[in-house]
Amino acid sequence: DADVTQTPRNRITKTGKRIMLECSQTKGHDRMYWYRQDPGLGLRLIYYSFDVKDINKGEISDGYSVSRQAQAKFSLSLESAIPNQTALYFCATSDQPSTPDTQYFGPGTRLTVL
Amino acid sequence: KQEVTQIPAALSVPEGENLVLNCSFTDSAIYNLQWFRQDPGKGLTSLLLIQSSQREQTSGRLNASLDKSSGRSTLYIAASQPGDSATYLCAARTLGRLYFGRGTQLTVWP
Numbered sequence: 001d002a003d004v005t006q007t008p009r010n011r012i013t014k015t016g017k018r019i020m021l022e023c024s025q026t027k028g029h030d031r032m033y034w035y036r037q038d039p040g041l042g043l044r045l046i047y048y049s050f051d052v053k054d055i056n057k058g059e060i061s062d063g064y065s066v067s068r069q070a071q072a073k074f075s076l077s078l079e080s081a082i083p084n085q086t087a088l089y090f091c092a093t094s095d096q097p098s099t100p101d102t103q104y105f106g107p108g109t110r111l112t113v114l
Numbered sequence: 115k116q117e118v119t120q121i122p123a124a125l126s127v128p129e130g131e132n133l134v135l136n137c138s139f140t141d142s143a144i145y146n147l148q149w150f151r152q153d154p155g156k157g158l159t160s161l162l163l164i165q166s167s168q169r170e171q172t173s174g175r176l177n178a179s180l181d182k183s184s185g186r187s188t189l190y191i192a193a194s195q196p197g198d199s200a201t202y203l204c205a206a207r208t209l210g211r212l213y214f215g216r217g218t219q220l221t222v223w224p
Contacts, residue, residue, distance in 0.1 A: 004157070033212075042118065042203065042214030043158075050210075058211070090157060102148065103212060105157035 003027045004106035012112045019078040023091030032074040033092040081113045116141045116208045120215035135189040135218045137204035145207040147187045152201045194222045
């Protein structure tokens with residue numbers, strides 16, 4: 001089984017709908033991250049969490065919210081989806097404290113907002 | 115803010131060639147530099163991680179170097195194979211976050 005799983009893998013929704021993307025990990029890592037990737041662009045950080053009680057905004061948090069339900073679960077919500085949130089979304093985890101602090105990525109969720 | 119640039123954006127080569135992918139970053143105060151591989155429809159796979167105190171890391175046919183003072187890293191792929199075809203991303207870790215480049219899309223043809 002994969003160490004980092006994301007559900008759903010694909011989602012098509014309409015403008016204004018509320019959407020939740022879920023991430024689960026079995027690696028036992030404290031740190032979890034949500035990124036989005038747009039065609040031709042690098043990954044950009046949306047939110048990150050260093051433990052269950054710690055939530056931090058990334059570069060592009062506007063229009064998104066997150067919930068860290070447990071060490072193993074980190075959800076990303078779009079309260080009212082808009083077309084420019086169409087992108088590939090990745091969840092990642094890393095251990096802390098840790099050397100070398102490698103991040104491990106899920107397979108991604110492709111979201112289309114019509 | 116850290117900015118990461120990768121050159122070239124795309125590369126197409128015949129099998130067997132040795133390749134160099136380039137990554138540059140604007141803030142030299144990095145904790146580490148990572149190279150990832152991304153296959154279509156899949157997530158990112160970490161290839162190599164170079165700590166700020168290191169100069170290079172090697173794994174099989176891959177060698178990554180880091181020059182913090184000049185803000186550059188290179189990924190060297192020896193004897194390229196069609197299975198190396200993918201997008202390669204570099205990411206600089208600064209202040210607890212990873213900043214990604216846009217990637218180099220590599221195609222190795224038989």
